[in-house]
Amino acid sequence: MKKIMIKDMPQHIGETVKLGAWLANKRSSGKIAFLQLRDGTGFVQGVVVKEEVGEEIFATAKGLTQETSMYIVGEVKADERSTFGCEMNVTGIEVIHEAVDFPITPKEHGTEFLMDNRHLWLRSRRQHAIMNIRNEIIRSTYEFFNNNGFTKMDPPILTGSAPEGTSELFATKYFDEDAYLSQSGQLYMEAAAMALGRVFSFGPTFRAEKSKTRRHLIEFWMIEPEMAFVEFDENLEIQEQYVSHIVQSVLENCKLDLERLGRDTSKLENIKAPFPRISYDDAIKFLHEQGFDDIEWGDDFGAPHETAIANHYDKPVFITCYPVGIKPFYMQPHPERDDVVLCADLIAPEGYGEIIGGSERIHDYDLLKARLAEHNLDMDAYAWYLELRKHGSVPHSGFGLGLERTVAWISGTEHIRETIPFPRLLNRLYP
Amino acid sequence: MKKIMIKDMPQHIGETVKLGAWLANKRSSGKIAFLQLRDGTGFVQGVVVKEEVGEEIFATAKGLTQETSMYIVGEVKADERSTFGCEMNVTGIEVIHEAVDFPITPKEHGTEFLMDNRHLWLRSRRQHAIMNIRNEIIRSTYEFFNNNGFTKMDPPILTGSAPEGTSELFATKYFDEDAYLSQSGQLYMEAAAMALGRVFSFGPTFRAEKSKTRRHLIEFWMIEPEMAFVEFDENLEIQEQYVSHIVQSVLENCKLDLERLGRDTSKLENIKAPFPRISYDDAIKFLHEQGFDDIEWGDDFGAPHETAIANHYDKPVFITCYPVGIKPFYMQPHPERDDVVLCADLIAPEGYGEIIGGSERIHDYDLLKARLAEHNLDMDAYAWYLELRKHGSVPHSGFGLGLERTVAWISGTEHIRETIPFPRLLNRLYP
Ligand SMILES: [Mg+2]
Ligand SMILES: [Mg+2]
Secondary structure, eight states, X not given: OOBOOGGGGGGGTTOEEEEEEEEXXXXXXXXXXXXXXXXXXXXXXXXXXXXXXXXXXXXXXXXXXXXXEEEEEEEEEEOTTSTTSEEEEEEEEEEEEOOOSOSOOSSOOOHHHHHHTHHHHTTSHHHHXXXXXXXXXXXXXXXXXXXXXXXXXXXXXXXXSOBTBSTTXXXXXXXXXXXXXXXXXXXXXXXXXXXXXXXXXXXXXEOOOOOOSTTOOSEEEEEXXXXXXXXXXXXXHHHHHHHHHHHHHHHHHOHHHHHHTTOOTHHHHTOOSOOOEEEHHHHHHHHHHTTOOSOOTTOOOOHHHHXXXXXXXSSOEEEEOOBGGGSOTTBOBOSSOSSBBSEEEEEETTTTEEEEEEEEEOOOHHHHHHXXXXXXXXXXXXXXXXXXXXXXXXXXXXXXXXXXXXXXXXHTOSSGGGSSSSOOBTTBOOO | OOBOOGGGGGGGTTOEEXXXXXXXXXXXXXXXXXXXXXXXXXXXXXXXXXXXXXXXXXXXXXXXXXTOEEEEEEEEEEOTTSTTSEEEEEEEEEEEEOOOSOSOOSSOOXXXXXXXXXXXXXXXXXXXXXXXXHHHHHHHHHHHHHHTTOEEOOOOSEESSOBTBSTTOOEEEETTEEEEEOSOOHHXXXXXXXXXXXXXXXXXXXXXXXXXXXXXXXEEEEEEEEEETOOHHHHHHHHHHHHHHHHHHHHHHOHHHHHHTTOOTHHHHTOOSOOOEEEHHHHHHHHHHTTOOSOOTTOOOOHHHHHHHHTTOSSOEEEEOOBGGGSOTTBOBOSSOSSBBSEEEEEETTTTEEEEEEEEEOOOHHHHHHHHHHTTOOTTTTHHHHHTTTSSOOOEEEEEEEHHHHHHHHHTOSSGGGGSSSOOBTTBOOO
């Protein structure tokens, strides 16, 4: 008999199949038991009718506890009432392992309890749906960049120097040297773009920041594309196409997951390029008009400012051309103004905050050297980076998208800790 | 005018297009110059005819130095003599930035010099070809697992405990706690497989090993699939299908790269499932027959042993069922013998060594607990891992494929340092 996965059941209507599955939930009467089965690829209802299966199998079905594992056999039947489209008419159950007192029940649990049991919490419907959406964002990210001429290049995690100083970095001994865990692969991606043209990275990054907010993780994943011969405007166009692609892919391929999470998908359907742009200057004016008196030109935005700006739009919004003083050393100056740089942050709608930071990069050797000096950065450590501007330097741009913030936004998850399988937070290194 | 990428030129025959490009090489006479152009997506020849372009543009072309960057305009012409299928009849050149004394010339350079200049060395044809093959292996890896019901799940890099003891681990302070960089995400992937069924990870791993061989990197990338309800044999079948898929994908999509590297592709064409299997017992016998007297039953294989075994086959070969004493604590015992476990290493042909290690995992709570104790592992640190066997434990299996060794094999690259953009080796943390 064919062993199949739940997700493939709609292609086997009328066939008798075998599933490896766990019991997610059940209800039963004296004559019929309804088993909510999960196998990681989906959820399906198994119907066990006493008259059909006999006393013994029916007793087994009625006795199944939450998370008990089994091989279960039955006929796949179309079922229009279920969102999934089919159910299983069970004819046999072989229990593999009985679960006793599974700690995460359908009732409410405290956050710390759930976090301590993250290895089990992942089995719940809600976490399962979020992980499916995360997976679809990853899949469609590769699809987008592979289809648009990008090469995946992996920057190193262990580095001898830090892109923007050594604060908030995890340090380790690298044999006899000091090394740090990467906060961003961008500088390496610039070298890669000079070699491969259009490149992207997708890997973990680390920030030893003592923040404890619903938007911060200590370890998180970033997508960092970098493109030679691409200037400021084209950089934004690629970003809006990319973000549109992942949102539309999730809408298309994760319908059941979005429904399970109660996500208002009407807010996502509209997320198609182009996205609005507002300059930093105008954003400050707008905030003043809205009554914010806690910010002035030259300050960076806080979460309430970003939310107020984002709420003015029904799509992600680019805030462009920030003051040079609040942005990193490597950003290309505005061609007509020396007080702002050619950068943009992309702010997600609905209060989910910044999901992308990007800019055109300085390509002039002398200017970059001056900026390194102004920022008191170690010239030896950055020698290779500076040298990229010595040999056929070209205008180039790039950006970084934070995976977990994007998952939070698209899935409608309030706290970022649920958007990664095993979150690393302040005071949270287990499991 | 359309700005396009070199890789797309064959779709623009007869059109006048604009490229952003660097000069890789050139040769010229008094009347004609042949520019070897690169833009990261490919290499193409630009032909500059003095009579057609006039004195000024021709002088510019003749004066171009290696790695000078430019926008270059011309008509795309079909050219049957070139492997690429077309060339550019140049009509205009706008130099962006002149490269002076690019250090990596077509002549021979020492390894340390090339490694110090890795950020520039990546621009060479050979490195470009290897990176393309690496990219295709990554792309086809996602394709395989996405198409076969797997969910990408990212295990944490920072962990409070170590899968197999704390030797060879990089340590860091995680605020007030001690943390280590992951050598493998496997244990976390087992938890993920109990939640999502079939999962895979693909991320960096770290081994603080003082090895300096052509097969070892300190930081390398691993693909680690883990599958619930999958036992020993099915695990091997999935592995051979996966490896076949990436080899055939590279053959199909990286023809020019393989050619540039001089790879003997006849050795790759044959790499299709199924792969041969030999038991550890028989492998020891075979080695003795071949005259190896430096190994006996119970010893692990060294590189010369693996090569001798691999040379007996024209496909990768699974060596199965190793002695329990030389394998990690979590491997499922053989059902009929307590001296060997249900594991297999996959050895690549042509002396490229082990590319996969995998096994069925212990699913019985008591047995796993006993093994943890035998190995003196900290029960508190592994509590969550052990607990997976308490709630609906199921037979499950997984494996880990080393990306860089696989790139080395498929691309025919002798030393692993060329298979990753910025290699981390003993004494090599720069650039
Ligand atoms: Mg910001
Ligand atoms: Mg081995």
